[in-house]
Amino acid sequence: MRRRFIGCGLMSGTSRDGVDVAVTEITGRFPANKIKILHAETQAYPASVRALLLRATRGLTAEDVATLDFLLGGLYGQAVLKALRRAHLKPGDIDAIGSHGQTLLHRPRGVMVAGRRVASTLQVGSGAVIAQTTGILTVSDFRSADIAVGGEGAPLVPVYDYVVLRSRTASRIALNIGGIANLTALPRRARIGDISSFDTGPGNSLIDSAVGMVTRGKQRCDRNGTMALSGKPDMREVRTILKHPYFRRQPPKSTGWSEFGEEFASRAVTRMKRRGLSRDAIVSTVTCAVGRSIAEAIRSYVLPRLAPDEIVVTGGGCHNPVLMAILKEAFPRACVDPGEAFGISSDGKEACAFAYLAYLNLKGIPANVISQNSGLRPAVLGVTALTY
Amino acid sequence: MRRRFIGCGLMSGTSRDGVDVAVTEITGRFPANKIKILHAETQAYPASVRALLLRATRGLTAEDVATLDFLLGGLYGQAVLKALRRAHLKPGDIDAIGSHGQTLLHRPRGVMVAGRRVASTLQVGSGAVIAQTTGILTVSDFRSADIAVGGEGAPLVPVYDYVVLRSRTASRIALNIGGIANLTALPRRARIGDISSFDTGPGNSLIDSAVGMVTRGKQRCDRNGTMALSGKPDMREVRTILKHPYFRRQPPKSTGWSEFGEEFASRAVTRMKRRGLSRDAIVSTVTCAVGRSIAEAIRSYVLPRLAPDEIVVTGGGCHNPVLMAILKEAFPRACVDPGEAFGISSDGKEACAFAYLAYLNLKGIPANVISQNSGLRPAVLGVTALTY
Numbered sequence: 001m002r003r004r005f006i007g008c009g010l011m012s013g014t015s016r017d018g019v020d021v022a023v024t025e026i027t028g029r030f031p032a033n034k035i036k037i038l039h040a041e042t043q044a045y046p047a048s049v050r051a052l053l054l055r056a057t058r059g060l061t062a063e064d065v066a067t068l069d070f071l072l073g074g075l076y077g078q079a080v081l082k083a084l085r086r087a088h089l090k091p092g093d094i095d096a097i098g099s100h101g102q103t104l105l106h107r108p109r110g111v112m113v114a115g116r117r118v119a120s121t122l123q124v125g126s127g128a129v130i131a132q133t134t135g136i137l138t139v140s141d142f143r144s145a146d147i148a149v150g151g152e153g154a155p156l157v158p159v160y161d162y163v164v165l166r167s168r169t170a171s172r173i174a175l176n177i178g179g180i181a182n183l184t185a186l187p188r189r190a191r192i193g194d195i196s197s198f199d200t201g202p203g204n205s206l207i208d209s210a211v212g213m214v215t216r217g218k219q220r221c222d223r224n225g226t227m228a229l230s231g232k233p234d235m236r237e238v239r240t241i242l243k244h245p246y247f248r249r250q251p252p253k254s255t256g257w258s259e260f261g262e263e264f265a266s267r268a269v270t271r272m273k274r275r276g277l278s279r280d281a282i283v284s285t286v287t288c289a290v291g292r293s294i295a296e297a298i299r300s301y302v303l304p305r306l307a308p309d310e311i312v313v314t315g316g317g318c319h320n321p322v323l324m325a326i327l328k329e330a331f332p333r334a335c336v337d338p339g340e341a342f343g344i345s346s347d348g349k350e351a352c353a354f355a356y357l358a359y360l361n362l363k364g365i366p367a368n369v370i371s372q373n374s375g376l377r378p379a380v381l382g383v384t385a386l387t388y
Numbered sequence: 389m390r391r392r393f394i395g396c397g398l399m400s401g402t403s404r405d406g407v408d409v410a411v412t413e414i415t416g417r418f419p420a421n422k423i424k425i426l427h428a429e430t431q432a433y434p435a436s437v438r439a440l441l442l443r444a445t446r447g448l449t450a451e452d453v454a455t456l457d458f459l460l461g462g463l464y465g466q467a468v469l470k471a472l473r474r475a476h477l478k479p480g481d482i483d484a485i486g487s488h489g490q491t492l493l494h495r496p497r498g499v500m501v502a503g504r505r506v507a508s509t510l511q512v513g514s515g516a517v518i519a520q521t522t523g524i525l526t527v528s529d530f531r532s533a534d535i536a537v538g539g540e541g542a543p544l545v546p547v548y549d550y551v552v553l554r555s556r557t558a559s560r561i562a563l564n565i566g567g568i569a570n571l572t573a574l575p576r577r578a579r580i581g582d583i584s585s586f587d588t589g590p591g592n593s594l595i596d597s598a599v600g601m602v603t604r605g606k607q608r609c610d611r612n613g614t615m616a617l618s619g620k621p622d623m624r625e626v627r628t629i630l631k632h633p634y635f636r637r638q639p640p641k642s643t644g645w646s647e648f649g650e651e652f653a654s655r656a657v658t659r660m661k662r663r664g665l666s667r668d669a670i671v672s673t674v675t676c677a678v679g680r681s682i683a684e685a686i687r688s689y690v691l692p693r694l695a696p697d698e699i700v701v702t703g704g705g706c707h708n709p710v711l712m713a714i715l716k717e718a719f720p721r722a723c724v725d726p727g728e729a730f731g732i733s734s735d736g737k738e739a740c741a742f743a744y745l746a747y748l749n750l751k752g753i754p755a756n757v758i759s760q761n762s763g764l765r766p767a768v769l770g771v772t773a774l775t776y
Contacts, residue, residue: 048502062448062492066510066746069500074506104450115457118462122454128532128771144516147458208744221751251769366776383516383771385533 004029006038007355008083009135010076010099012125014205014257015051017077017220018044022081022351025092027357031163031192035356039087043079052264053102060104065124066075072102073126077133097138098358098382100156100350101125106143106256108152120155127156131385139358139382146368149379154254155182156381158197159360159367160353164344166190170309173302175327177317178350179205181294185302188309198251200297201244202260202290203314209265210286214279221316222283228322231280233288234244237272239349241289242296251301261326277339284322291326293361298331307333314339314346357381391415392428393745394477396468396524398487400460400513402567402593402645404441404684405608406432407464410469410739411482413749419551419580423744427475428736441490444649453512453710460490461514465521485526486746486770488738489513490542494644496540507542519773527746527770529674534756537767542642542722543570544769547748547755548741552732554578558697561690561722565705566738567593568644571680573690576697579671584759586639588685589632590648590678592704597653598674602667609704610671616710619668621676625660629677630684640759659761672710679714686719695721702727702734717775745769 005026012019015217025038033298040181045053049071076099084091101123110119117128127140161174161184174184176384181203185196207228208221246255246266265286272282302308311334317323318338328336339346366378392412400407433441437459440452448456464487468673472479489511498507515528531541549562549572562572569591587600595616596609610616627773632652634643653674660670690696705711706726716724727734748755754766 046502052502060450062450062453062510063495063499064509065450065453066495067495067499067506068509070508070532071501071504071506073536105454107451107454111451111455113459114434114440116459118455118459120454122450122457122460126532126536128529129536132533132536132765132767141771142517144458144514145520146463148514148517148520361774364774364776369757377520378776379520380774380776383529383773385771386749386752386768388766388768 009351009355011351012102022348023353032160069124069126073129077130096358098354099140125384139361142381145379152254157353158369159186173311176315177203177257178315199254202295213269225320225322227283228287231284233285238289295330311336314349396485397739397743399700399739400490408739410736412743431489444724457512457514461517484746486742487528526773527749533767540642544752545741546572546757561699562695565591566663566703587642589681601657613708613710615671619672626677683718691774699724702737
């Protein structure tokens with residue numbers, strides 16, 4: 001492998017609306033790698049594919065799973081080829097693709113089947129298809145190995161956060177507010193065994209779904225928090241949302257579409273409409289609930305062990321002034337700023353992290369988070385599809 | 389990689405009743421490898437798992453897919469560890485596992501989804517879980533890459549047949565009668581581009597299902613063809629079975645459970661019961677239909693290009709004297725014999741082939757069949773899950 005590794009990361013999040021692509025340069029040696037985004041873009045799914053994905057997971061059959069695996073694998077491959085053309089690169093310039101895939105379900109706590117508890121996770125977007133479409137070696141299915149060793153299978157970015165954001169002078173929280181919000185706690189001078197990470201709960205997924213419902217599909221997100229700023233949150237409803245048992249569970253924990261997807265949003269919006277809340281008030285309320293759920297998660301599960309000097313916010317949520325204001329107010333002693341203030345791309349971060357996870361896989365470096373006393377074994381994450 | 393490669397192959401066939409394990413030694417260089425089975429055994433699925441798998445694929449949800457992927461991955465890993473103990477080997481002695489997985493569906497011809505034709509295949513039994521359970525590098529999901537380059541994704545064994553059975557003096561057909569029957573045609577002095585391969589149609593799956601139905605589950609298979617020998621086939625019903633459109637399709641072609649699984653068997657058995665056929669007559673009839681469908685496939689699609697001197701029969705079907713008699717009668721000029729007559733294990737062959745496919749993957753050698761004029765690209769088959 002060249003000492004300069006060029007990876008292409010693909011991330012398809014809980015919002016199920018498209019795929020982020022980040023062409024990424026990795027130099028140096030783990031964990032002292034330098035990671036630089038050369039090109040990043042987002043490509044929306046065709047409307048027909050999005051419609052398929054927006055059906056609740058419980059409506060999907062084994063046939064849908066197989067079809068989506070190949071359909072999305074092909075789309076991801078095409079997305080890479082398109083991004084490479086725009087970046088003036090050729091497939092031969094890329095060492096590997098790292099693709100998260102589209103999560104159809106994620107059940108780290110397991111269900112009882114045939115007399116035993118079986119944890120599972122399911123991402124579609126076949127790595128074999130991506131590799132054959134692009135001619136580029138592809139690493140995918142990063143979550144399964146972590147689930148197999150008893151981990152949560154999520155979040156997957158902490159090792160990236162550790163490499164990119166650990167600091168000798170500041171304790172940091174790397175907070176990504178995507179469809180789901182997750183965080184990595186990085187104590188000052190952290191070693192890799194010192195970090196912890198978990199999903200705090202819903203992120204933009206809840207806000208976007210509410211916006212879609214109150215505008216009858218005319219808008220898909222609350223750009224710049226305009227609606228949330230115009231409305232006034234209903235605190236009774238905020239409290240109702242925050243009663244979801246997920247928020248009381250101790251980390252490590254992870255969540256997704258099945259707990260906080262369209263169904264959850266739909267129930268909340270229906271309740272608020274019935275109580276006569278305005279469009280803006282509804283969006284303001286769910287935004288407030290998301291902000292508070294994150295602040296509360298930090299307060300309950302991070303502060304007892306780490307007082308953050310800096311909270312590095314990435315993902316779509318960092319562009320939402322209401323969410324940022326709630327976090328700044330909740331942690332007045334910390335600098336709460338978008339990734340750019342710390343030299344990382346807020347929008348490209350997650351896709352970039354998957355390019356890095358592909359690199360770690362090919363180097364045989366475990367990428368699961370093993371906090372002290374977790375008893376988990378280190379695991380190399382991802383499966384590799386070769387090309388010829 | 390050591391020059392002596394020890395692989396462990398896992399095969400779970402269309403009968404959905406368990407997993408074959410073959411610990412295999414591979415020496416030499418492709419395509420002049422020597423392949424030797426060190427230990428082989430079959431492990432039945434627990435009854436509860438079998439019951440889950442016997443539900444028709446269309447009854448399976450995305451949740452079932454995810455659960456089966458992890459449940460079977462764990463079972464396969466345990467099956468390997470058990471077989472290694474019996475073979476007096478340790479996981480550290482094994483270079484790689486090659487696992488076929490349990491096919492839930494296989495649709496190489498595709499279906500229309502979101503305005504495009506999407507071919508797909510779906511095997512469960514996560515390679516990541518097998519790797520983490522055993523501590524052994526695992527290659528799995530061999531079919532996807534072949535489907536991705538426009539192939540049938542099946543059969544997968546022809547490259548193994550080529551390496552093990554090609555001959556300078558004889559034209560051969562390697563015929564495996566497992567749940568589904570498939571064959572590889574190997575002309576005398578064949579080069580790899582000269583071979584062709586396809587599924588002929590149902591094999592033991594149809595016979596076993598019929599036996600299960602007529603004995604109300606008391607027997608699972610017609611051991612030594614006892615029932616078929618006692619009964620007399622109903623030729624009208626044999627002809628009805630052979631009217632299935634699959635038999636008229638030109639190769640390359642592949643089939644499986646959705647075409648020739650429990651449902652197909654159930655319809656045939658119900659028809660015969662209604663016509664008052666005895667238990668033995670029913671089993672005799674389906675056995676005759678299977679034998680004739682194979683003979684007919686050879687006659688229509690192989691003989692025009694190759695007159696076989698030898699037909700090497702493997703899989704459970706080679707123990708069925710009725711099937712063997714039908715084939716011997718149909719091809720009086722050929723030697724029709726079980727694999728053992730040619731130095732290969734009839735029962736261990738398919739599992740052994742998957743150990744070899746893992747070896748090919750790790751060597752970066754394409755294993756898909758590319759007949760002349762097929763226009764297909766070579767593809768390295770399988771995805772690799774590493775251990776740490």
